[in-house]
Amino acid sequence: MTSTFGMRTPLGRVRGLGAARTGTQHFWLQRLTAVANIPLVIAFVFIVISLLGRNHAFVQQTLGSPLVAIIMLLLILSVTTHMRIGMQVIIEDYVHGEGAKLLFLIANTFFAIAIALASAFALLMLCFKV
Amino acid sequence: MSDIKAVERPLSPHLTIYKPMLTMLMSIAHRITGFGLYFGTLLLAWWLLAAASGPNAYAGIGSFMSSFIGRIVLFGYTWALMHHMLGGIRHLMWDTGHGFGEHEREWLAIATIVGSIGLTIVIWIVGYLFVGGAR
Numbered sequence: 001m002t003s004t005f006g007m008r009t010p011l012g013r014v015r016g017l018g019a020a021r022t023g024t025q026h027f028w029l030q031r032l033t034a035v036a037n038i039p040l041v042i043a044f045v046f047i048v049i050s051l052l053g054r055n056h057a058f059v060q061q062t063l064g065s066p067l068v069a070i071i072m073l074l075l076i077l078s079v080t081t082h083m084r085i086g087m088q089v090i091i092e093d094y095v096h097g098e099g100a101k102l103l104f105l106i107a108n109t110f111f112a113i114a115i116a117l118a119s120a121f122a123l124l125m126l127c128f129k130v
Numbered sequence: 131m132s133d134i135k136a137v138e139r140p141l142s143p144h145l146t147i148y149k150p151m152l153t154m155l156m157s158i159a160h161r162i163t164g165f166g167l168y169f170g171t172l173l174l175a176w177w178l179l180a181a182a183s184g185p186n187a188y189a190g191i192g193s194f195m196s197s198f199i200g201r202i203v204l205f206g207y208t209w210a211l212m213h214h215m216l217g218g219i220r221h222l223m224w225d226t227g228h229g230f231g232e233h234e235r236e237w238l239a240i241a242t243i244v245g246s247i248g249l250t251i252v253i254w255i256v257g258y259l260f261v262g263g264a265r
Contacts, residue, residue: 031225034218041215045253053261056185063181072178083168090165115171122178 026085033082040075047071064126076119084112152239159243160217163210170207208253213246 017023047068051059062068087108095101148154177195180187194200220238223229229238 031222034222038215038219041211045211049253049257049260052257056181056188059181059188063178076174079171083164083171086164087168090161111168115175118175119171119178122175122182125182126178 026088029081030085033078033085036074036078037082040071040078043071044075060126063123064129066127069123069127072123073120076116076123080112080116080119084108087112152243153235156217156220156239156242159213160221163214163217166210167207167214170210173203173207205250205254209246209250212249212253213242216242216245216249 015023047062051062054062063072088105091101091104091108095104177191180191195204220229220242223238229235
């Protein structure tokens with residue numbers, strides 16, 4: 001039984017969550033959102049092209065229509081999740097001071113949530129014509 | 131007990147030793163475009179908030195986006211988005227264990243850069259053709 005995992009408890013081995021206790025969660029979420037981003041970004045490009053040079057009333061109506069708004073909300077959810085964990089990796093790679101790293105990781109989460117909430121809020125305003 | 135003097139271990143080759151390779155440049159570009167797109171979401175949030183705020187705010191972002199600087203930013207944003215997407219598809223393919231061969235990875239690197247530039251140009255041509263709706 002004593003192999004490379006000799007120092008780990010049987011429970012820890014079965015759980016397979018590793019030292020950070022999150023297992024493959026980060027890896028999986030990065031891939032899941034990456035896959036989701038492909039059709040959503042393609043749809044986003046078409047939405048933006050269809051709104052180029054249009055007046056405010058047209059843009060308001062289009063972004064507030066259910067199909068476009070749902071695609072945009074899904075895009076925001078997927079993109080902000082993806083970018084948050086992507087930036088986390090960049091910070092962990094290049095910021096070595098523990099204090100600075102912690103501050104950057106906090107700022108990263110704040111930024112991603114602020115972008116997500118502001119964008120989603122704006123879309124809901126457009127949907128409900130407020 | 132055992133002698134605990136430092137053992138001469140082989141050093142991992144550092145970045146500066148390598149001759150720049152296309153696959154390596156594509157890897158760096160993937161990270162840089164991801165970094166750029168992260169802050170590019172500010173434009174997306176600004177655009178949506180402006181649309182939600184009313185015609186005046188929307189005209190404000192419209193005049194910035196259609197200015198020369200605005201167009202440069204949007205062009206760069208388009209390319210970064212396409213490059214990161216194609217690079218990401220390459221990564222998803224690698225996740226399944228495919229595309230690691232000597233010629234495959236070179237071909238994929240070329241496809242990523244050629245594809246991202248090509249898609250960006252196509253999007254902008256279509257964009258200019260459809261400004262203000264199909265004519």
